[in-house]
Amino acid sequence: MEKILDGAGIMQKDTTIASGSVVLGANQYGKAEVRLVRIERDTPRHAITDLNVTSLLRGDYADCYRTGDNAHVLATDTQKNTIYAFAKERWSATAEEFLLTLGRHFVGTVPWAAGGRWDAEQFGWERITAGGSAHDHSFVRTGQEVRTAAVTIEDGVEHIVAGLKDLVVLKSTGSEFTGFPRDKYTTLPETTDRILATSVTARWRYVPAPAGEPAPAVDYDATFAAVKALLLETFADTHSLSLQQTIFAIGERILNELPQLAEIRFVMPNKHHYLADLSPFGLENPNEVFIAGDRPYGLMNTTVTRAGQAEAPAAWEFLGGFC
Numbered sequence: 576m577e578k579i580l581d582g583a584g585i586m587q588k589d590t591t592i593a594s595g596s597v598v599l600g601a602n603q604y605g606k607a608e609v610r611l612v613r614i615e616r617d618t619p620r621h622a623i624t625d626l627n628v629t630s631l632l633r634g635d636y637a638d639c640y641r642t643g644d645n646a647h648v649l650a651t652d653t654q655k656n657t658i659y660a661f662a663k664e665r666w667s668a669t670a671e672e673f674l675l676t677l678g679r680h681f682v683g684t685v686p687w688a689a690g691g692r693w694d695a696e697q698f699g700w701e702r703i704t705a706g707g708s709a710h711d712h713s714f715v716r717t718g719q720e721v722r723t724a725a726v727t728i729e730d731g732v733e734h735i736v737a738g739l740k741d742l743v744v745l746k747s748t749g750s751e752f753t754g755f756p757r758d759k760y761t762t763l764p765e766t767t768d769r770i771l772a773t774s775v776t777a778r779w780r781y782v783p784a785p786a787g788e789p790a791p792a793v794d795y796d797a798t799f800a801a802v803k804a805l806l807l808e809t810f811a812d813t814h815s816l817s818l819q820q821t822i823f824a825i826g827e828r829i830l831n832e833l834p835q836l837a838e839i840r841f842v843m844p845n846k847h848h849y850l851a852d853l854s855p856f857g858l859e860n861p862n863e864v865f866i867a868g869d870r871p872y873g874l875m876n877t878t879v880t881r882a883g884q885a886e887a888p889a890a891w892e893f894l895g896g897f898c
């Protein structure tokens with residue numbers, strides 16, 4: 576259902592502000608991709624947090640779109656400055672908590688902001704080992720995945736969605752794909768031994784507090800580590816009958832082990848590996864030489880939900896790729 580703004584600045588459903596027959600629908604605005612590196616240097620052993628932060632306000636902005644009146648428009652430049660100032664004044668160790676602080680600030684102090692979305696990518700760094708020990712202030716980027724976090728405040732509810740992307744995994748056997756229907760366009764042979772590879776994008780939503788109450792206190796770092804470990808372990812240990820079955824097994828395991836999560840969503844391409852035909856050269860190829868496919872690729876968008884948890888469409892709106 577479309578979201579429309581009423582005169583009091585509340586996101587309304589089922590009402591309209593029309594100009595002729597044209598209506599302003601869902602909208603948000605702010606500053607995207609504010610690159611922020613925060614060093615904690617209270618002791619000689621420094622810590623680094625490397626974020627790409629986006630701040631987007633939602634609320635009473637119809638006049639700005641319709642008449643050009645900017646009286647309610649907190650400049651995107653101000654939103655950017657607030658992010659940097661808060662990194663000094665109101666810093667939190669995790670992206671999730673820092674985004675909550677930003678969201679609560681904007682919703683609490685900007686009269687026209689009824690809600691919004693604050694999200695971040697987080698790039699990992701680990702200490703360089705030098706002289707046999709982890710260095711105090713020299714780091715090397717970790718390459719496995721990018722961590723993500725998104726806070727949405729809407730109708731008084733604080734939604735937290737954490738995640739990761741670009742986590743590329745492959746198993747060289749333990750994967751099959753058989754039993755699928757065949758029609759006159761089907762050429763794919765059945766296989767009981769293939770490579771299974773994907774680049775994992777996953778986002779998990781925490782069980783929210785009721786409207787008007789702060790999000791429950793959670794150890795976001797520990798949950799991230801647990802989700803990643805369970806994901807990798809289940810990918811490795813599941814004998815795969817399809818990528819879809821593997822994805823559900825991962826989601827089921829994560830929700831069974833982590834009660835603080837309400838649901839987890841995945842975007843996973845099937846990164847096909849085609850057996851190279853070496854017969855023209857008189858060579859056999861028993862699953863040893865593959866052509867790594869680029870495109871097209873299979874694509875699985877999957878939601879795994881804890882039964883009984885209310886859906887939260889606001890938490891997912893505008894998060895690209897998730898359905």
Ligand SMILES: O=c1[nH]c(=O)c2[nH]c(=O)[nH]c2[nH]1
Binds near residue numbers: 816817819845
């Ligand atoms: O795991 C898979 N699921 C599919 O739906 C599919 N379709 C296909 O061509 N290969 C595969 N593999």
